Amino acid sequence: MPERVCIQPCLGIESVESTIGRQACYLAHEQLLGPERSDLGCAPALYAEVQEDIDLIRNDHVVAVESCDRRCANVLVAEKGGEVHATVMVAEVLAKAGIDAKGLPREHLPLDHPAVKAVAEEIARVSEELLGKGGAG
Amino acid sequence: MSNTHDFRVAVLGCSGIGRLVSTVVRQAVYLIAQDRPDEVAVVSSGSLTGNVPEALEKARKYPLIVIDGCRPRCATAIAAGKGLEIAAAIWVAEVAAKHKLSIAGDKRTGLSEKGMALARAVADEAISRIDLIVAEEAMSTL
Numbered sequence: 249m250p251e252r253v254c255i256q257p258c259l260g261i262e263s264v265e266s267t268i269g270r271q272a273c274y275l276a277h278e279q280l281l282g283p284e285r286s287d288l289g290c291a292p293a294l295y296a297e298v299q300e301d302i303d304l305i306r307n308d309h310v311v312a313v314e315s316c317d318r319r320c321a322n323v324l325v326a327e328k329g330g331e332v333h334a335t336v337m338v339a340e341v342l343a344k345a346g347i348d349a350k351g352l353p354r355e356h357l358p359l360d361h362p363a364v365k366a367v368a369e370e371i372a373r374v375s376e377e378l379l380g381k382g383g384a385g
Numbered sequence: 386m387s388n389t390h391d392f393r394v395a396v397l398g399c400s401g402i403g404r405l406v407s408t409v410v411r412q413a414v415y416l417i418a419q420d421r422p423d424e425v426a427v428v429s430s431g432s433l434t435g436n437v438p439e440a441l442e443k444a445r446k447y448p449l450i451v452i453d454g455c456r457p458r459c460a461t462a463i464a465a466g467k468g469l470e471i472a473a474a475i476w477v478a479e480v481a482a483k484h485k486l487s488i489a490g491d492k493r494t495g496l497s498e499k500g501m502a503l504a505r506a507v508a509d510e511a512i513s514r515i516d517l518i519v520a521e522e523a524m525s526t527l
Contacts, residue, residue, distance in 0.1 A: 257402060257431075258431040258435065259400055259401070259402060259429070259430060259431035259434075260429045260431040260432060261398070261400050261411060261414060261415075261427060261429040261430075261431070262427060262429055262432075266429070266431065270402060271494065273402060274402075274493070274494045275494075278494070288402050288403055289402075290401040290402050290403045290407070290459075291401070291402075291430060291431050291434050292399045292400070292401045292430045292434065292459030292460060292462070292463055293401055293403065293457060293459050294434070295430075295433075295434040295459065295462065295463050295466065296457050296458075296459040296462035296463070296466075298457050298459070315431075318432070318435055318437050319435070320431045320432060320434060320435020320436075320437065321431070321435070323434075323435040323436055324434045324435055327436075354415075355412070355415045356412075356495060358495060359494055359495075
């Protein structure tokens with residue numbers, strides 16, 4: 249069973265939710281889970297069939313991070329022959345946390361922004377569940 | 386510049402996540418959208434790779450400029466894979482070399498002035514192409 253998680257964001261650019269999702273992926277990967285247990289999946293690189301990104305969806309648990317109901321990360325992973333093991337919907341996490349994304353800048357949000365932290369924590373939570381099921385422990 | 390009919394230039398940045406240059410491209414696209422709100426239509430790489438019909442339609446309808454961050458040139462690959470014709474392609478490394486800009490030491494999670502300077506230069510390069518395409522279109526309708 250995989251011992252690593254590939255965090256695969258949709259990488260949209262037009263909505264603030266996509267920016268929140270993107271920044272949350274960095275926070276989850278770099279700080280909450282750590283690079284020793286997680287990888288960042290790059291959608292354009294996966295589409296272009298960069299071997300490193302193909303390997304990630306084949307070898308890791310895959311956690312898709314979606315900024316809208318088009319679920320672009322899920323579509324892409326399936327198209328490239330991978331399997332998504334869990335999906336984090338940014339809007340659902342924000343609603344649950346009582347955070348209104350309206351008015352937030354889509355250009356950039358720092359990693360310590362509450363919206364980013366809430367989504368990152370959810371990514372880490374579902375990742376820990378997957379690692380617990382299939383990890384070395 | 387103002388458009389007199391339904392004409393825009395579609396802008397597709399790779400907007401990846403792994404490398405610092407991906408963040409530069411993403412910020413460059415935002416700068417382009419801010420500076421030419423009536424002339425451009427932003428197309429997200431995520432929407433294209435997710436086969437969102439509206440994104441595909443936008444990229445097919447208008448002349449398309451692609452902006453690539455790193456060597457695999459994924460925005461170009463996406464355009465090719467989706468059968469989209471590329472009107473102009475910009476590669477961040479070429480812009481960095483032209484303007485002698487370095488982003489070494491900057492962070493992909495949030496650009497400093499150094500990273501934003503390169504994003505600005507990439508945006509300006511794209512805007513010069515956009516202005517030319519828009520001008521050509523305007524001339525062709527006179």
